[in-house]
Amino acid sequence: MEVESSSKDGKSTRLSHHTRKRRRNICLVVIAVLLALVLLMVILGFTVFKAKRPVNTVNSVALKDLHFSVDIIRLRVRLNVTLDVKLSVKNPNNVGFKYVNSSAFVRYRGEVVGEAPIPAGEISAGGTLPLNLTLTVMADRLLSNPNLYTDVISGTLPLSTYTRISGKVSILKLFKIHVVSYTTCDLNINVSSRTVDNQTCQYKTKV
Numbered sequence: 356m357e358v359e360s361s362s363k364d365g366k367s368t369r370l371s372h373h374t375r376k377r378r379r380n381i382c383l384v385v386i387a388v389l390l391a392l393v394l395l396m397v398i399l400g401f402t403v404f405k406a407k408r409p410v411n412t413v414n415s416v417a418l419k420d421l422h423f424s425v426d427i428i429r430l431r432v433r434l435n436v437t438l439d440v441k442l443s444v445k446n447p448n449n450v451g452f453k454y455v456n457s458s459a460f461v462r463y464r465g466e467v468v469g470e471a472p473i474p475a476g477e478i479s480a481g482g483t484l485p486l487n488l489t490l491t492v493m494a495d496r497l498l499s500n501p502n503l504y505t506d507v508i509s510g511t512l513p514l515s516t517y518t519r520i521s522g523k524v525s526i527l528k529l530f531k532i533h534v535v536s537y538t539t540c541d542l543n544i545n546v547s548s549r550t551v552d553n554q555t556c557q558y559k560t561k562v
Contacts, residue, residue, distance in 0.1 A: 409452055409478070410445040411520055411536040413556050417441075419489065421549045436492040436544065438469075438551075440516055443485050444536070446478040452534070453477045454522030461490045462515045463503075468496040473520065490516065511552075512544040 420437035440459060446452040454475060461469030469492040478484045492514075497503060506512050518538040523531045540556040 407447040408534060409536045411538045412443050413538055413540050414441040414443055416540060416542055416551050416554055418544060418549055418551050435494055438490040440488040440490055443483050444520060445483040448524050449480050450525060451477050451479055452522055452524050454520050457520045459488050459490060459518040461492055462517060463497055463500060468492050507546055510546050512546060514542055514544060516540045
């Protein structure tokens with residue numbers, strides 16, 4: 356009887372050891388699979404799904420409205436200027452790009468004299484979003500600049516447009532990368548012909 360009991364205890368011990376070994380192997384396999392998945396996601400995040408900067412392009416700047424008059428005796432200038440700015444924002448990423456409320460500005464000799472809002476939105480993967488903005492110059496800010504009279508008399512009004520679009524790119528719904536795109540366009544308004552001349556644009560993005 357004692358021999359039989361010892362045999363049973365030995366078999367039970369071997370089964371228990373086998374079960375523990377099997378469970379340990381299963382845990383090791385699960386851990387290896389999880390590490391492989393994490394590594395794969397990291398590789399994809401830095402290659403296929405790597406965050407790319409959105410391309411913000413000014414397609415055209417046109418003079419929509421221009422009214423001015425000059426009081427030579429009082430050295431006063433009355434001036435109203437409205438610009439039509441057509442932008443396109445391309446999302447080169449393989450995932451969507453969500454941007455928050457942004458703005459476009461008009462500057463005259465470094466001073467902001469006009470602003471237009473850009474409502475928040477989303478651009479699909481590889482998509483391009485056209486934006487048509489109307490920038491109206493604030494007359495009081497423009498007229499307060501002492502250079503205005505000289506510029507209007509010379510026939511050329513130097514302005515610049517500045518656009519900033521800020522948003523996030525979500526990589527595999529785990530990593531959110533903040534992206535900002537800037538565009539600055541310097542231009543001259545020909546007062547006599549009421550046209551936009553010598554337009555040059557610079558683009559900058561930040562991740």
